[in-house]
Amino acid sequence: MSRTYVVTGSASGIGRATALLLAERGEHVIGVDLSGADIEVDLSTDEGRRTLVEEATRRSGGRVDGVIAVAGSTAEVPATVGVNFFGMRMTLEGLRPLLEESDAPRAVGVTSIMSLSPNDAELVRILTAGDESAALVRASELVAEGRAELIYPSTKQALAQWIRSSAATEAWAGRGIPLNAVAPGVVATPMTNATLATAEGRALLHELAPMPLNGPAAPPGSPARLLAWLAGEECTHLCGQVIFVDGGSDVLARGASTW
Ligand SMILES: NC(=O)c1ccc[n+]([C@@H]2O[C@H](COP(=O)([O-])OP(=O)(O)OC[C@H]3O[C@@H](n4cnc5c(N)ncnc54)[C@H](O)[C@@H]3O)[C@@H](O)[C@H]2O)c1
Numbered sequence: 525m526s527r528t529y530v531v532t533g534s535a536s537g538i539g540r541a542t543a544l545l546l547a548e549r550g551e552h553v554i555g556v557d558l559s560g561a562d563i564e565v566d567l568s569t570d571e572g573r574r575t576l577v578e579e580a581t582r583r584s585g586g587r588v589d590g591v592i593a594v595a596g597s598t599a600e601v602p603a604t605v606g607v608n609f610f611g612m613r614m615t616l617e618g619l620r621p622l623l624e625e626s627d628a629p630r631a632v633g634v635t636s637i638m639s640l641s642p643n644d645a646e647l648v649r650i651l652t653a654g655d656e657s658a659a660l661v662r663a664s665e666l667v668a669e670g671r672a673e674l675i676y677p678s679t680k681q682a683l684a685q686w687i688r689s690s691a692a693t694e695a696w697a698g699r700g701i702p703l704n705a706v707a708p709g710v711v712a713t714p715m716t717n718a719t720l721a722t723a724e725g726r727a728l729l730h731e732l733a734p735m736p737l738n739g740p741a742a743p744p745g746s747p748a749r750l751l752a753w754l755a756g757e758e759c760t761h762l763c764g765q766v767i768f769v770d771g772g773s774d775v776l777a778r779g780a781s782t783w
């Protein structure tokens with residue numbers, strides 16, 4: 525009996541690799557992306573998020589077994605808070621009623637090794653408070669101040685915090701839904717390929733995320749296999765974990781400490 529999965533960001537990179545892997549295993553996959561997907565929506569908008577829930581309900585018949593929220597962007601613009609934090613959170617929350625119809629529901633988001641990089645504490649505070657209008661204003665201020673590079677790590681730090689603080693609550697653990705995250709290091713996808721193509725770019729990525737295990741860029745199949753496991757039936761007791769699949773970057777950054 526196949527399971528039904530909703531995978532956002534399914535048209536490219538890690539989301540595409542995850543959707544293909546699940547489909548190869550005979551699972552029913554509903555792909556979501558701006559274009560080139562079963563459900564074509566902009567997850568940085570309320571309308572896109574509403575359409576996602578309506579269309580996923582229609583296409584799944586009202587029951588989804590796994591939600592894998594991958595869609596994200598590194599663009600140094602305010603709308604990045606819309607897709608990376610609110611888009612991912614609302615994908616997971618909006619589809620939770622469909623997960624509740626499953627015998628083995630699972631939910632997974634994607635953060636990043638960059639969640640450990642310097643961020644804007646004010647933007648992280650606003651994001652975790654759930655105020656999208658204020659987050660867009662704060663992100664615009666960062667752009668105006670020439671500090672737009674802080675937007676991406678702020679969104680990923682806030683998402684990791686949201687997953688940690690939500691997973692053990694009644695809404696998730698209380699309803700039998702493991703909620704976890706994968707934090708990739710550098711992965712060779714359209715998001716990074718241009719940077720990986722030059723020596724200067726590779727040096728920059730190495731500085732941001734050195735990967736002593738198996739090299740400077742993982743193929744997208746590496747996080748995809750972990751995402752598929754976290755969204756699969758075997759994942760029964762993992763709760764609120766942010767798992768770094770990063771060739772050792774997190775170990776180098778945080779040492780022996782787990783916090
Ligand atoms: N590639 C890396 O090195 C890396 C490292 C850490 C984390 N990540 C995270 O992994 C996830 C996937 O990244 P990727 O490397 O596969 O990138 P990618 O650019 O190949 O794929 C991202 C997908 O998200 C979709 N998307 C972007 N904005 C959207 C929106 N507003 N609405 C709907 N879909 C939207 C894009 O169209 C694209 O198909 C992202 O959340 C990213 O932040 C990537």
